[in-house]
Amino acid sequence: MTNPESRIPNPGSQEPIIDVHGLEAYYGRRRILHGIDFRVMPGEIRVIMGGSGSGKSTLLRHLLGLQRPVRGSVKLLGVDVSHADARAQLKLRRQIGVSFQGGALFTSMTVGENVALPLREHTQFDENTIRIMSRLKLEVVNLGGFQDLMPSQLSGGMVKRAALARAIVMDPRLLFFDEPSAGLDPVVSAELDELILQLRDAMRMSIVVVTHELESAFKIADTITVLDQGNVLLTGSVDEVKASDNQRIQDLLNRRPREIEVDIDDYLRRLTEEQA
Template identity: 75%
Template sequence: MAEEAAIEVSGLRVAYGGREILKGIDLTVRRGEILVIMGGSGSGKSTFLRQLLGLEKPLAGSVKLLGQDITTIGARQMYALRKNIGVSFQGGALFNSMSVGDNVCLPLREHTELDEATIRIMARMKLEVVNLAGFEDLMPAQLSGGMIKRAALARAIVMDPRLLFFDEPSAGLDPVVSAELDELILRLRAAMRMTIVVVTHELESAFKIADRITFLDRGEILMTGTVEEVRNADNPRIQGLLNRRPEAIELDVDDYLRRLTGRG
């Protein structure tokens, strides 16, 4: 029997100003797996993540999260669904005017009717999970980059989501801190049985945490496969990304001049 899907994307197309960014994406994410999305600059990774989070409407296609098509459901259904989704943004996105503890408590205060004592206990539990026990009274400005990432993660998981999205979790971190965050992601999946989608450009991190990797290029999926399948892929674009080989740039001088002068 096929594994149950946590995310199902079918025929997803997105265009900005007449330029197509995603060109008919099809992808299934299995429940309980860690899927890493990779690709070069301009490949469509960020646009795809916004679609998965329901932040924008597509030109065509569907995106199903936990069985619900977020391209067609109403605002009330989407609000309820988001209680099962955690997001850890690239820069942490902590509120600088609030303590670490209050940042982590915020989703519980906004989306539950729990009493304050219970909320505080749950926030402390999640801070302990990410190795920030005792830091709840500090302000974000007092944290290191790695601590900000972990505090943001604690906030993302405070409501025990079934889906967790990471945007560039290792960006700006030194290799040791990045490796610690990778271990934390693996422990979270094992302990909380959540489905995790990670957008990253860090190859070492991707190879360590991924069950499968999806490569995006120019708005299309080049392949989705295990780490071993990706390493052995014969696609030159994938090998170029893996080995950091720059793509040859071909310049038609006449065409370039015509575009500059507006005569093309």
């Protein structure tokens, strides 16, 4: 069977911008990720989908280098994040943007100060240049003129866009977006989807989006990876995911609850191990 990852179009380079091989992760003795293989090519929008507890957040933390693999490897922009020294990791982080689910704006700073923060931390630009660059990025996300407001004065959608402006202020090659549509009304969600597509096309960045919003995923994704209980069920196009005959994928797409089976022997074994 052909690996779906090998069918992803490659617009400029033969090297994947993300290359994960055999990734395993554990919390205590419980294995969360089961040998994940995951590749993202330059210019691609990859959506990671799955139900609660599927391993999406754990995979994202490994991709960001916040957790080290128990087994396997994670390479971003050709750098093995598990073995890179501090200098290499700092250089790598300057080429990556992250927009967190809740925005993660600093409440004691204005919107403009939040967006400018990466420039102040990682560049030697003068204040006038930093101010111009941060305001340009606010214009990109349709927040021009809002730089002097505090985060508490913004709506939920505006907070998401301000966080996105901060994530792209250093023109990263790779952008991670965690649940961009969470908590937003349908109109604002659609606007944010369009913004993600425009960013990819205008700035030629690769984007990884973790989401459970099906409509958003189907609109923006070049490729979708579906996770379930720490395993990759399928990696393919939107049409391939929709047409899959995998029962778990169809349950996810059609919002059907899964049947929960309790294995008494397994429960007692795990209980005994935890007490030991």
